[in-house]
Amino acid sequence: MRDPSQRVLGQRALVTGGTGFIGRNLVRHLVDAGCAVHMLLRPNSPGTDNPPANVHIHLYRGETSDVVEAVERSKPDVVFHLASLFLAQHTTDQIVPMIQANILLGTQLLEAMACAGVKSLINTGTSWQYFHGNSYRPVNLYASTKQAFEDILAYYADAAGIRAINLCLFDSYGPGDTRKKLLRILLDSLETDAEPQMSPGDQVLDLAHVDDICSAFLHAARLLSDPEQPLVSSYAVSGGQRQSLREIVAILEKAAGRTLRINWGATPYRPREVMQLWDGPALPGWQPRITLAEGFKALLHERSL
Amino acid sequence: MRDPSQRVLGQRALVTGGTGFIGRNLVRHLVDAGCAVHMLLRPNSPGTDNPPANVHIHLYRGETSDVVEAVERSKPDVVFHLASLFLAQHTTDQIVPMIQANILLGTQLLEAMACAGVKSLINTGTSWQYFHGNSYRPVNLYASTKQAFEDILAYYADAAGIRAINLCLFDSYGPGDTRKKLLRILLDSLETDAEPQMSPGDQVLDLAHVDDICSAFLHAARLLSDPEQPLVSSYAVSGGQRQSLREIVAILEKAAGRTLRINWGATPYRPREVMQLWDGPALPGWQPRITLAEGFKALLHERSL
Numbered sequence: 119m120r121d122p123s124q125r126v127l128g129q130r131a132l133v134t135g136g137t138g139f140i141g142r143n144l145v146r147h148l149v150d151a152g153c154a155v156h157m158l159l160r161p162n163s164p165g166t167d168n169p170p171a172n173v174h175i176h177l178y179r180g181e182t183s184d185v186v187e188a189v190e191r192s193k194p195d196v197v198f199h200l201a202s203l204f205l206a207q208h209t210t211d212q213i214v215p216m217i218q219a220n221i222l223l224g225t226q227l228l229e230a231m232a233c234a235g236v237k238s239l240i241n242t243g244t245s246w247q248y249f250h251g252n253s254y255r256p257v258n259l260y261a262s263t264k265q266a267f268e269d270i271l272a273y274y275a276d277a278a279g280i281r282a283i284n285l286c287l288f289d290s291y292g293p294g295d296t297r298k299k300l301l302r303i304l305l306d307s308l309e310t311d312a313e314p315q316m317s318p319g320d321q322v323l324d325l326a327h328v329d330d331i332c333s334a335f336l337h338a339a340r341l342l343s344d345p346e347q348p349l350v351s352s353y354a355v356s357g358g359q360r361q362s363l364r365e366i367v368a369i370l371e372k373a374a375g376r377t378l379r380i381n382w383g384a385t386p387y388r389p390r391e392v393m394q395l396w397d398g399p400a401l402p403g404w405q406p407r408i409t410l411a412e413g414f415k416a417l418l419h420e421r422s423l
Numbered sequence: 424m425r426d427p428s429q430r431v432l433g434q435r436a437l438v439t440g441g442t443g444f445i446g447r448n449l450v451r452h453l454v455d456a457g458c459a460v461h462m463l464l465r466p467n468s469p470g471t472d473n474p475p476a477n478v479h480i481h482l483y484r485g486e487t488s489d490v491v492e493a494v495e496r497s498k499p500d501v502v503f504h505l506a507s508l509f510l511a512q513h514t515t516d517q518i519v520p521m522i523q524a525n526i527l528l529g530t531q532l533l534e535a536m537a538c539a540g541v542k543s544l545i546n547t548g549t550s551w552q553y554f555h556g557n558s559y560r561p562v563n564l565y566a567s568t569k570q571a572f573e574d575i576l577a578y579y580a581d582a583a584g585i586r587a588i589n590l591c592l593f594d595s596y597g598p599g600d601t602r603k604k605l606l607r608i609l610l611d612s613l614e615t616d617a618e619p620q621m622s623p624g625d626q627v628l629d630l631a632h633v634d635d636i637c638s639a640f641l642h643a644a645r646l647l648s649d650p651e652q653p654l655v656s657s658y659a660v661s662g663g664q665r666q667s668l669r670e671i672v673a674i675l676e677k678a679a680g681r682t683l684r685i686n687w688g689a690t691p692y693r694p695r696e697v698m699q700l701w702d703g704p705a706l707p708g709w710q711p712r713i714t715l716a717e718g719f720k721a722l723l724h725e726r727s728l
Contacts, residue, residue, distance in 0.1 A: 182518045213487045213534050214527065221571065222522045225564075229518050254574070255581060259530075262578035266526065266571035269559070273567035276560065277695060390582060 127340055128195025128238075132156045132176075132188065134227065135200030135242075137163045139295050140287075140331055144198060145173060147332040156192035158185065158201070158227075180218070182226045189230035196238040196339045199227055206388065208259045220263035225270050232278035240338045241271065243286040243352060245324070248396035257390050268352075275350045283338040284352040286398055291413065292328030293420050300363070301325075301417065304370055307378060308423050315384035319363040321393050326357030327413045330406035337404040354398030358406040366410065373414040374423060432645055433500025433543075437461045437481075437493065439532065440505030440547075442468045444600050445592075445636055449503060450478060452637040461497035463490065463506070463532075485523070487531045494535035501543040501644045504532055511693065513564045525568035530575050537583035545643045546576065548591040548657060550629070553701035562695050573657075580655045588643040589657040591703055596718065597633030598725050605668070606630075606722065609675055612683055613728050620689035624668040626698050631662030632718045635711035642709040659703030663711040671715065678719040679728060 131148050135141040136157040148155045149172050156174045159166050169175050176188035189197075203219035205212055224241070231239065246261035247254055256262035274280045291301045300323070307314050334355045341347055361369065364382070371377050436453050440446040441462040453460045454477050461479045464471050474480050481493035494502075508524035510517055529546070536544065551566035552559055561567035579585045596606045605628075612619050639660045646652055666674065669687070676682050 182515055186515060210487055210491060210534055210538060213531055217522065217527045217530055221526055222519065225522055226518055229515055233515060249581075254577070256574070256578040258582075259575070259578055262575045265574040265577075269561070269570040269574060270564070270567045272559070272570075273561040273564055276554075277563075 127151055127153060127336060128343075130154045130156065130192060130194045131196050131198060131339075132158065132192045132194035133198045133200065134158045134223065135202060137165060138200060139292070139297055140242075140290055140328055141200045143292065143328045144200065144332045144335055147329075147336060149173065151336060156188065156194060158188050178223070182229060185223070185226040185230040186233055189227070189234045189236055193234070194236055196240060196342065197227065197231060197236060198335060198339070199224055199239060199241045202242065202264070203260075205260050206258060216259065216263055220260070221267050221270070224267045228271060228274040228278075228280060231280055232274055237279060237281055238339065238342050239271070239280060239282040240335055240342070241267070241282055241284045243268065243284040245286050245288045245354060245396040245398065246392065247286065248398065249390065249392065250394055252397060257392055271350060281342055281347070282350045283342055283347075284350070285334060285338055285355050285401070286352055286396070287331065287355050288324035288326060288357065288395065290328055290331055291325050291417070293416060295328070300366070301370075304367065304378060305417060305421055305423065307380075308374055308376065308418075309421065311379065313379040313381050315381050316363070317385050317387045317391070318383045319367070321387065321391055322360050322362055322395050323366060324356050324360050324395050325366065325410060325413075326355060326406055327408035330357065330408050331355055333407075334401055334404050338401060341402065352398065353401040354396060355401060356406065357410070359410050360395060361410070369410050370414050373411055374418055432456055432458060432641060433648075435459045435461065435497060435499045436501050436503060436644075437463065437497045437499035438503045438505065439463045439528065440507060442470060443505060444597070444602055445547075445595055445633055446505045448597065448633045449505065449637045449640055452634075452641060454478065456641060461493065461499060463493050483528070487534060490528070490531040490535040491538055494532070494539045494541055498539070499541055501545060501647065502532065502536060502541060503545045503640060503644070504529060505547045507547065507569070508565075510565050511563060521564065521568055525565070526572050526575070529572045533576060533579040533583075533585060536585055537579055542584060542586050543644065543647050544576070544585055544587040545640055545647070546572070546587055546589045548573070548589040550591050550593045550659060550701040550703065551697065552591065553703065554695065554697065555699055557702060562697055576655060586647055586652070587655045588647055588652075589655070590639060590643055590660050590706070591657055591701070592636065592660050593629035593631060593662065593700065595633055595636055596630050596722070598721060600633070605671070606675075609672065609683060610722060610726055610728065612685075613679055613681065613723075614726065616684065618684040618686050620686050621668070622690050622692045622696070623688045624672070626692065626696055627665050627667055627700050628671060629661050629665050629700050630671065630715060630718075631660060631711055632713035635662065635713050636660055638712075639706055639709050643706060646707065657703065658706040659701060660706060661711065662715070664715050665700060666715070674715050675719050678716055679723055
């Protein structure tokens with residue numbers, strides 16, 4: 119196999135979920151790489167009115183014909199499917215939006231690709247499809263909808279010749295991340311001196327910097343243009359450092375030069391908390407470049423901490 | 424394992440898809456077995472106004488709360504999930520109804536079961552999930568949506584303790600079957616002397632009589648009450664005789680005492696036509712009782728042929 123970084127990325131990319139944290143970073147990486155980027159967005163998404171240069175918006179109102187039209191008009195060399203409804207724990211009233219976001223939209227996208235003869239898909243999976251082992255066992259309903267979509271992808275791969283790479287993500291972080299996740303809570307507490315209530319903290323995390331994740335997406339798209347690549351494959355996108363929650367706090371404390379006040383064990387572990395991470399196959403030829411220490415320093419700098 | 428036919432079936436059953444060909448026969452079998460049958464039906468389904476004795480109707484308008492309410496009110500000992508949108512070949516405008524019927528409704532049902540503490544599900548799969556082999560390879564989009572639902576079931580089994588048997592069906596037939604399938608075409612041609620246009624006819628079929636299929640559903644429900652039964656398992660429901668399309672026509676001709684005029688080879692095989700059938704595990708302790716010769720004679724008698 120030739121070095122995938124030397125392969126052509128393609129002129130046009132279609133991105134779903136392009137307004138999410140990873141998605142908007144990916145759009146920037148693609149534009150920087152010289153791609154014309156087409157985004158499939160819901161009408162109420164932020165940024166539909168004034169897209170940046172070389173970014174084109176196609177609206178998705180829930181109809182299959184919206185997606186067919188977007189794929190026909192954008193004629194993408196590769197589709198990056200990041201749109202999803204992420205819920206670590208769901209409630210009964212979230213069943214309908216979760217099936218629509220995580221299965222229906224993806225199926226509409228595959229159908230549209232089959233109609234238009236578009237063959238290359240980079241899909242976003244989750245390590246939560248592999249709870250405490252290396253075969254399918256979903257941590258939560260979210261993970262099971264991701265697996266369900268891969269089964270539908272298997273049909274389109276076999277019957278319509280669509281080629282795909284599933285990138286299974288662990289945790290992500292980076293600048294401009296407004297999601298209420300671990301690092302946001304820790305950084306807030308550095309700012310306010312509040313004492314976060316935490317679980318005992320022995321669960322292992324794999325935090326990848328969003329720039330590394332984006333480079334994995336671009337790398338996968340280049341890899342997919344290799345005819346020796348299997349029709350469908352799944353790879354883990356690891357940040358390269360697996361640490362317990364307590365160890366991650368220690369790295370942040372070292373970067374900040376201060377200790378954090380944390381009430382360890384104040385809350386129980388989540389039901390079906392992932393204590394050990396999936397040990398899936400690495401994306402061939404790609405590796406992360408940003409260490410947690412470097413990434414955390416940039417976050418602290420961003421918030422003047 | 425004790426003889427499953429000696430096990431208790433339960434007092435109350437909830438059935439989805441109870442107005443379909445197999446579903447309405449299953450409802451009759453359940454009533455005959457002494458069950459109170461609750462049906463989850465769309466408001467426009469036939470028979471919602473005047474259900475037979477011991478049959479109760481719950482309406483499904485597409486909302487998760489409809490299903491939660493139906494399961495709470497019916498408190499079923501076992502749920503039989505037969506509702507699906509069956510399409511051998513789909514068109515682009517059928518993506519939304521297919522995901523809704525084959526994945527969303529089933530997920531709503533599992534969620535409702537988890538909420539109400541209902542633990543037993545008999546689900547309906549298709550041999551088309553296993554195209555020319557014994558591992559998952561979907562013949563069509565329909566089969567991939569069935570597999571996708573099983574992925575979601577895996578989550579509810581693991582996290583909510585729902586126990587399930589997937590019954591994978593091949594082809595079905597029986598009295599009162601108005602579906603435009605093979606036997607209907609053949610019987611029509613016996614009546615009208617029309618010459619059906621057929622494929623070359625070498626594909627192998629496994630036709631099961633609907634009464635045998637219903638006995639498999641009841642048997643599976645009894646089997647599931649055995650604590651030694653795995654949390655989730657899948658079995659093939661074979662009619663017991665595998666024949667090529669040409670051989671099936673010969674059996675019907677013998678039963679009718681007449682030859683059929685058939686234009687063999689006038690149409691091509693379907694794309695991804697199944698030439699060899701899945702050789703899946705048989706439902707333990709169950710076997711079909713009605714031969715094709717007997718079943719066909721009853722069909723001919725029904726139509727005075």
